[in-house]
Amino acid sequence: MKLPARIPRLAATAAALVSLLLAGACAPQTSGTSPKKDEKSGTLRVWLFREVNNTPKERVVDAAVAAFEKRHAGTDVRVEYIPVDIRAQRIKAAFNDPASAPDLVEYGNTDTAGYVKEGGLADIGAEFAAWPDAKDTDPTARASVTVDGKVYGAPLFVGVRALYYRTDVFRELGLPVPRSQQELIATAKRIRQAKPGLYGIAVGGAYTYGALPFIWAHGGELAVARGGSYTSAVDGEAARRGIAAYTSLFGDDNCPAATCASMGGNATVTAFASGKAAMAIGGDFSRAAVEAGTVKGAYAVVPLPGVRPGSVAPAFAGGNNLGVLKSSSHRTLAVDLLKSLAGKATQNELFDAMGFLPTYTDVRAAAAKRQPALQPFIDTLAAGTKFVPASAAWGRLDASLVLPTMFQEIVSGRKDVATAADDAAAKMNAAFASAR
Numbered sequence: 001m002k003l004p005a006r007i008p009r010l011a012a013t014a015a016a017l018v019s020l021l022l023a024g025a026c027a028p029q030t031s032g033t034s035p036k037k038d039e040k041s042g043t044l045r046v047w048l049f050r051e052v053n054n055t056p057k058e059r060v061v062d063a064a065v066a067a068f069e070k071r072h073a074g075t076d077v078r079v080e081y082i083p084v085d086i087r088a089q090r091i092k093a094a095f096n097d098p099a100s101a102p103d104l105v106e107y108g109n110t111d112t113a114g115y116v117k118e119g120g121l122a123d124i125g126a127e128f129a130a131w132p133d134a135k136d137t138d139p140t141a142r143a144s145v146t147v148d149g150k151v152y153g154a155p156l157f158v159g160v161r162a163l164y165y166r167t168d169v170f171r172e173l174g175l176p177v178p179r180s181q182q183e184l185i186a187t188a189k190r191i192r193q194a195k196p197g198l199y200g201i202a203v204g205g206a207y208t209y210g211a212l213p214f215i216w217a218h219g220g221e222l223a224v225a226r227g228g229s230y231t232s233a234v235d236g237e238a239a240r241r242g243i244a245a246y247t248s249l250f251g252d253d254n255c256p257a258a259t260c261a262s263m264g265g266n267a268t269v270t271a272f273a274s275g276k277a278a279m280a281i282g283g284d285f286s287r288a289a290v291e292a293g294t295v296k297g298a299y300a301v302v303p304l305p306g307v308r309p310g311s312v313a314p315a316f317a318g319g320n321n322l323g324v325l326k327s328s329s330h331r332t333l334a335v336d337l338l339k340s341l342a343g344k345a346t347q348n349e350l351f352d353a354m355g356f357l358p359t360y361t362d363v364r365a366a367a368a369k370r371q372p373a374l375q376p377f378i379d380t381l382a383a384g385t386k387f388v389p390a391s392a393a394w395g396r397l398d399a400s401l402v403l404p405t406m407f408q409e410i411v412s413g414r415k416d417v418a419t420a421a422d423d424a425a426a427k428m429n430a431a432f433a434s435a436r
Contacts, residue, residue: 041074045102050081056353095120098327103334109144117392125151141359153323154342157356160315202277204263213313215242217306232428250411312383393435
């Protein structure tokens, strides 16, 4: 999965997946049967996502594939770069038609549970456990390929968000960088008061992955695992405190609800990059957009603060994974190719070529030394990240805007925090129950 270029993939991926899941309710279940053959030569098909600027990615992949083919005589790897906006349809079709399916596929990390339920991905837990590179995988990245204790792929890259702020505005107003969420809220409102033409911090009612760190920092959770399924926890006391903190940023004293309630992540980053906001929550993947904006040279980035001064709020760990299809007749070769494409050496090269943050802690540390501007994001990862429930229901929940609706109902004044959270929890529990 990817965040703006990469992680706004999340919303598009979820929407497409939902339509497929709903269609699946009336269609025959994917058989998910494993092939009897495990051929050690022949053609391997690979589907990877096409990036906005795909050429650097292709160069890295071509080099890894050439090395793989040299190690495995008689193999021919054919890589197809599929458009992001139709990937859900392509992958679903591949699950149902093994003859047209690839052996190896790139997929967004919030789609893991849904694809596992469809019966499309192979469990490669034994191979993953024996793989030397895997021991240095970030725990949250590992969780993104794990469903019910089984491993269905390898993380390819990870993306997180942090706090962008205007150094010129902070300098002019003599403001210190916020060290807690309470200070963040107070600073945003102070900036808005001093400069009414600026949002203190750009926030969005439709910006789920910018809001979640507030819930997590206050000790709340989206859901808890129970009896093989999940139960919503957004109506818990700690989660409500986080919801209240985030929604307190909507109003004329910071980011007017009439404008900001409908804003998503891209809109908040755009507001910052265009000089309309003094702060914003953006990802490592947002740097190119900010650098292309009017604030270039007048901003800095720090980890989003948590509740306790000096702490870091847990960030959502987005990103993409690689998985072997259960229908592959080249399982052993496909797993080895997966290791080549998702291994430390290739992830290091993808970081240099594309800016993809590696999923290995040691490779990330080395990358930060080469590009110091990424240090706040690496520090955020090191402080601990969170992930969405590993349930096939998450795609439906994300696409049906359950959490954005909750935030928007609060900031519009239609519901108080407790009522909106209770209603969101009921919708989440219904979706979790249907996904069992």
